[in-house]
Amino acid sequence: MNEQISLFDIDTIFSLTNTEGTKAIDKAITLEEITEKSEKQKNKKVAYDVGDKIGGARKDLAQQRISFLSKPTFELLQEIEIADSHLAEELLTKKLFFDWFNLESAKENDLEPSAAKGLQLTIRRLPTNSKGLDRIKYFKSMQFISEEFKLVKTYNHFQICIQRLAFMVNTKLFINRSKRRIDAFENEISWTDDQKKIADYQSELQIYTGHYNLGTLCENYYLDSLGSFYELLNSVKKRKDLYEKIIFITDWDKIIPAKATNDSKPDKGAPKKSAWTRELPAVPQRIGQNELQVINKPNDFKDLFGFQSVEFGNYVDDDKAMEHLTNASIAYQDLANILNIPIQAISLKNELAMAFGSRGRGNALGHYERSYHVINLTKERGVLGVLAHEWFHAYDRFVYTALVNENSTEMITEKHPYGVIPDNIHASINKLVNVMTKGNSKAYQDVSAFTGSYTFRRAFKDTYESCESNLFECMESFLICIDHNIQRTLTGYIHPDSYEKRKNQLITRRKKKVREYAEALSQYHHEVTGEKITMIPYPSEQTDYYNRSITCDKGKRGKYWSSTVEMAARAFEAFIIDELNARGWTNDYLVCGITEIYPEAEERMEINKAMREFLKETKKLLI
Incomplete structure (x- = not known):
């Protein structure tokens, strides 16, 4: 017989997990465990961390983050790199080095409009962050370029600056050429007594010596690692096109959009509107199996599933912590039942960690962090609906690391190299991706x-x-x-x-x-x-699911909603909710609120079939 409970009823939750009800909190901790807690958690009986230190939580990294962002230095970066390489990658962004620049401030500082526009277009070409790059090189090159750009005031300044940087990316060519010219002029000086010629040669020698010294200096700034920016510097045509685009800009009104009126201006404190919002039930429910393992404290939760760690934010109280632990425990047990895997397999061979209210930001209900292999559910908003979605992200990465590279943060749905992974698994992944994206449907072009x-x-x-x-x-x-x-x-x-x-x-x-x-x-x-x-229909060789995802991304294919990683996670949610329905079960903490950006109708049936095959082939990796 299935049992129905209302999630978030703390008394019901405690009575389900412990026959003595709310006394579970008092029994949740021993004196020995208290001594292992942080200062801010020492008086808590449930909301305390257990297991290995995860790293990357806001409460742990706050001081390092503040110090670096207030005054980024190469020495501090090296310290952070040693302590936490993931934090170093997170902090090193283009915004860190170019936060000083925008068109409005450029106008206030009396830059010529053409120079400001040139800087804007050039800065756009720089890598947004240091992902995939050598962070030390990224820091040096971005810091150097930022300081160079701060000197630009006029169009001529901008052109000279870009030409100088262009010279720098060809350092080897100019170093060799300058060295040959230096040798030649020194030789000419040694063979002549003509003072006029000597003076001319010495003048030329001074120029090429400067070129040579600059060239050797340039090798320390790694401009060749900056992608599209490097392409600009290395292409005469691209630089010429840039100059022609900005040279006749003399009016600030043409490059700075008109400010919104007070009536239409959005509130700065208001959150950005998402392309889609999950519909959450007013009274969350759970109907499912009765045989559930009992948990009373974080240690029970960690040991039941084999998680590497369980982490709580400093502002999560004991009641909220127990609510999260209980609901997550029930949801994971239901998930293990549906997937027909051992309960301990939920932790993905003890690699996965769980966090509650310690790492979230913005409006998200929860998120999965690849770098730390941890799922975080936010304190208030993360109390239902997204656990299946985030767990599949973790599983996605687990499969890739198990088959391809154990040190990678890649996911198998975004990268599955042929010949590296077994043919049967490769075929199941390809089929899943294909049925999510390829098909016959009606798409719409917005011409409004x-x-x-x-x-x-x-x-x-x-x-x-x-x-x-x-x-x-x-x-x-x-x-x-x-x-x-x-x-x-x-x-x-x-x-x-x-x-x-x-x-x-x-x-x-x-x-x-x-x-x-x-x-x-x-x-x-x-x-x-x-x-x-204004919405013109046209035939598409893509699924309706894919087209609707692209629409959420405002036509930018693969950006977020339409990436295979996100589409696969949403497809997994749809698969799980259909499996729950087939059993007559409901678990709103595990998954709920799936609407128009999920697979539907016949496409959903085909995607479910492919998902089932993918899980069948990859679940063996958990054993």
Whole structure:
């Protein structure tokens, strides 16, 4: 018989886990355990940390973070790198070095508009953070560039600055050239008595000696590691295009958007509106198996599942801690039942850690941190709905580390190299990714922002008339033509080294053409019928699930909602909720509130099937 309880009823929770009810809190701790607690947790009977130190929690890193952000130094970075490399990576961002720059402050400091715009466009090219880069090199190069850019006041300053940096990225070439010229001039000086020639040679010698010294100095700033910024410096054409784009900018109003009025200006303290918000039940419920393991304290929770650590924020009280522990324990036991794995396997071979209210920020209900392999559920908002989602992220990374690289933070759904992982697992991952993204559906191009005007050729009007004003069929006809042209280009001769680049160019151009054709179609349809349609339908070789995810990302494919990592985690949620329903179970702490950005209808059935196969092939890694 299934039992229904209301989550967050603390008396009900305690009675479920301990027959003596709320006395569980008093029994949750011994004198010996108290001596192991931090100063701020010593009087708590439930909300205290157990297990290995996770690292990365706000309460542990606050002072180091404050010191570095207030005055970033190379020496302090090295100390942080030794103490916590994950914190070093988190702190090293472009914002740290260029927080001083924005167009408004540039105007106040009397920069020329063209120079300010040049700085803005160039700073955009710099890597956002140090992920994947040598942090010491990143620090040195970003600090150097920041100091150079602070000297720019005019367009000429900006151009000279960029030219100097461009010189620096070709240090080896200029060092060798300068050394040859130095040797040549020294030789000429030694062979002549002509004082005028000697003076000329010495002047040239001084110039090339300066070039040589600058070149050797430049090698210490690692500009060649800065991606798109390096490409700009290394390309005469890219620099010329940049100069032409900014040289005639003389009006600040053209580059600084008009400020919003007080009525329309958003509250600075208001949270950013998310593309989607989880719908949470007013009265969360749990219906499921009756045979549950009892927990009374964090140690019980850690030992039951084999977690590496359990961590609480300093402001989580005992009642809230017991609520979290109990609900998470019940949810994980239900999950283990559904996945048909041992309870201890939930901790992913004792590698996973759990945190409650110690690492969250913003409006998220919870999150998984790859670097520390820990799931955090926020103190108040993280009390339901997201545990399945975050656990799958942890499982996603676990599978990758088990098969490919144990020291990596990659996830198997975003990177699954052929030949490195077993064929059966590779096939199951590929199938899961494919059924989530590839299919036949109807997508929509938003043209609401279009304010221009198109002139229509006879062929365009003929297509519209032959399709009898059916916008979907018009777009379908257009896409057949453009895809035929793309295929013809790709099947022609393209040098193998350039094939992928050319293919990506054609895909980008296709997106632009689809938008332009949809805009023209919207305009023409309005002119003919008087009907204004801003969402133009077109056939897509992608699933409806994928298209809706891309829409949440405002058309930026793979950004967040439409990344395979996030799509797979949401697909897992849908799979789990369907498995719960099949058993007649409900667990709102484990998963709830899945709506329009989740798989639906026939697509959901196919994705569930692929998810089941993926889990079947990878669960063996837990044993």
